Amino acid sequence: MRGAGIARAVMQGPRPVVLSGPSGAGKSTLLKKLLKDYENIFGFSVSHTTRQPRPGEVNGKDYHFVTREEMQKEIDAGEFIEHAEFSGNMYGTSKGAVQAVQAQNQICVLDIDIQGVKNIKKTELNPIYISVQPPSIEILEKRLRDRKTETEESLQKRLTAARVDLELSKEPGLFDLVIINDDLEKAYSELKEVLLEEIKKTEESRKS
Numbered sequence: 001m002r003g004a005g006i007a008r009a010v011m012q013g014p015r016p017v018v019l020s021g022p023s024g025a026g027k028s029t030l031l032k033k034l035l036k037d038y039e040n041i042f043g044f045s046v047s048h049t050t051r052q053p054r055p056g057e058v059n060g061k062d063y064h065f066v067t068r069e070e071m072q073k074e075i076d077a078g079e080f081i082e083h084a085e086f087s088g089n090m091y092g093t094s095k096g097a098v099q100a101v102q103a104q105n106q107i108c109v110l111d112i113d114i115q116g117v118k119n120i121k122k123t124e125l126n127p128i129y130i131s132v133q134p135p136s137i138e139i140l141e142k143r144l145r146d147r148k149t150e151t152e153e154s155l156q157k158r159l160t161a162a163r164v165d166l167e168l169s170k171e172p173g174l175f176d177l178v179i180i181n182d183d184l185e186k187a188y189s190e191l192k193e194v195l196l197e198e199i200k201k202t203e204e205s206r207k208s
C-alpha cells in the first residue's frame, strides 16, 4: 500500500478521523453538523469519485468528480492513499486531499467505506475509526429511498454492500467506536464526545 509517507507526515498534526458505515447511515449528515459547529477545527478530505454528481454537489467540495481513466492514471502515479470500487464506481483518498487539510493544521476527516478502512489500517495514518450504523436495514432502506439519490439498481447494490459492511464491522478492534444513528442529536453527541480530546488539543495548539 502506498501512502506511508503522507501518513507519517499527518501523524505530526492532530489525529485524523475516519467516518465509515453503510451508505445512508448518516455519515455526511453528522459530518456536516461537525464542520458547521467546528468550522476551523475540522477539515474534510475531499475524495475522488467516478460517480455522477448529485443535484447540489459541488466539484472540489463534495468530491473531485473524475472519469475512470483520469482516476486510474493518478492511482498508477501513486497519488492515492487508498482507493476502492463501491457500487459500480471508483472512490479514493488522494495524498493531496489529506495534505490540504493538514496544511491548515485542522483535524482531517475521511468519509470512506469499509474497504478504505482496511486499507488505511495498512498505513501509518493512525486515525480514530468510527462506524456510523443505522438502527436496522429496514430503516436504512427507508432513508436511502427518501433521499431520492439512487435508482432501484444502485439502491439494491448499496443495500447489499450495507449487509456486508455491517457483518465486517463486527471484527473486534476494527473500529474505536460504533455509533447507532437512530436519534440524530444523540448520535451527534456521541461523535462529539469521542472527538473532544482532539478538539481541545487543536484549540490549545492555536493559542500557543
Ligand SMILES: Nc1ncnc2c1ncn2[C@@H]1O[C@H](COP(=O)(O)OP(=O)(O)OP(=O)(O)O)[C@@H](O)[C@H]1O
Residues within 6 Å of the ligand: 021, 022, 023, 024, 025, 026, 027, 028, 029, 030, 143, 144, 146, 147, 181, 182, 183, 184, 185
Ligand atoms: N438520525 C436520522 N434520522 C432520520 N434520518 C436521518 C438520520 N440521519 C440521517 N438521516 C437522513 O438519512 C439520509 C442518509 O443520510 P446521509 O446522506 O448522511 O448518509 P451517508 O451515510 O452519508 O450516505 P452515503 O454513504 O451514501 O453518502 C439523508 O436523507 C439524511 O437526511
Ligand SMILES: Nc1nc2c(ncn2[C@@H]2O[C@H](COP(=O)(O)O)[C@@H](O)[C@H]2O)c(=O)[nH]1
Residues within 6 Å of the ligand: 020, 021, 022, 023, 027, 047, 048, 051, 082, 083, 084, 086, 091, 092, 093, 111, 112, 113, 114, 115, 116, 117
Ligand atoms: N474507500 C473509499 N470510500 C469512499 C471514499 N469517498 C466516499 N467513499 C464511500 O463511498 C460510499 C458511497 O458514497 P456516495 O457519496 O456515493 O453515497 C460511502 O460509503 C462513502 O463512505 C473514498 O475516498 N474512499
